[in-house]
Amino acid sequence: MGFQYGPEEDVRNNRRGFLEKIEVEPENGVVMKCQDGTKIAIVGGRERGLGVLQSGQGIPVDAMITETPGLYLLLQLADCLPIILYAPYRQVVALVHAGRQATDAQILPMTIEMMVERFDLEANDLVAAIGPGIQKESYKFDHVEQSQKPEWQKYITRDGDMLSVDIVGYNRDQLIRAGVKPECIEISPIDTARSSEYYSHYRSKHNDEPEARFLAIVGMR
Numbered sequence: 001m002g003f004q005y006g007p008e009e010d011v012r013n014n015r016r017g018f019l020e021k022i023e024v025e026p027e028n029g030v031v032m033k034c035q036d037g038t039k040i041a042i043v044g045g046r047e048r049g050l051g052v053l054q055s056g057q058g059i060p061v062d063a064m065i066t067e068t069p070g071l072y073l074l075l076q077l078a079d080c081l082p083i084i085l086y087a088p089y090r091q092v093v094a095l096v097h098a099g100r101q102a103t104d105a106q107i108l109p110m111t112i113e114m115m116v117e118r119f120d121l122e123a124n125d126l127v128a129a130i131g132p133g134i135q136k137e138s139y140k141f142d143h144v145e146q147s148q149k150p151e152w153q154k155y156i157t158r159d160g161d162m163l164s165v166d167i168v169g170y171n172r173d174q175l176i177r178a179g180v181k182p183e184c185i186e187i188s189p190i191d192t193a194r195s196s197e198y199y200s201h202y203r204s205k206h207n208d209e210p211e212a213r214f215l216a217i218v219g220m221r
Contacts, residue, residue: 001018001076003056005211006212026052028071029048030047030058031050031052031058031059031074031076032063032075032097033058034075034102035062036062036101040062040065040110042064042066044066062102063096065093065114065115065119066092066094068220069219069221072217073094074095075095078198078199078204079134079193080100081097081098081099082133084129084218085112085115086126086128087115090119091220093218094111095218096108098130098133098167100146100167103170104152123179124179129185130171131216132191133190134193135194136155136167138202140162140164140165141163141165154173155169168187
């Protein structure tokens with residue numbers, strides 16, 4: 001699903017086929033171009049179609065928010081977490097790219113704060129879903145720069161000669177600290193580094209597999 005990893009026309013056809021299956025027109029989507037930072041965009045009708053079928057286009061942010069029904073937020077992934085935030089009573093939805101760097105930079109609580117401030121809602125109004133991503137059993141390094149930070153100590157554990165990183169647990173706890181009710185958080189058990197149905201940047205680096213991306217999408221019909 002990523003233009004940078006395959007022939008352009010093949011990727012375009014893959015995206016068309018994917019969107020057709022879920023009954024979404026390409027012109028009703030908008031693509032996030034991840035920056036591993038803390039930029040957040042509120043998007044609406046003017047952004048419709050941006051980056052969906054065009055290489056190199058999209059909005060350079062790590063979170064998008066919309067209150068526009070029929071507009072779908074798209075995110076390319078291969079281990080990082082897609083996190084959906086939805087306020088059912090206010091009808092606002094967000095899609096957050098939570099890689100390790102963006103997670104460390106607090107992209108998730110910042111997105112919640114913006115939703116609360118701009119759309120007259122409370123954090124405990126939100127329901128959240130953490131989509132398929134790399135799990136702590138697979139996410140291992142010999143060195144992790146966050147290991148020296150106190151707030152990460154609970155989520156980086158020693159496993160033999162390696163450090164295991166629980167990015168899912170860190171983001172779940174960020175949601176709860178921001179005010180989202182624990183019973184309103186759903187977490188996918190899928191480990192992208194182990195599942196053959198998902199692309200994985202981590203697996204590609206360690207197993208010399210070709211790089212590619214899958215898509216996460218959310219919108220309000």
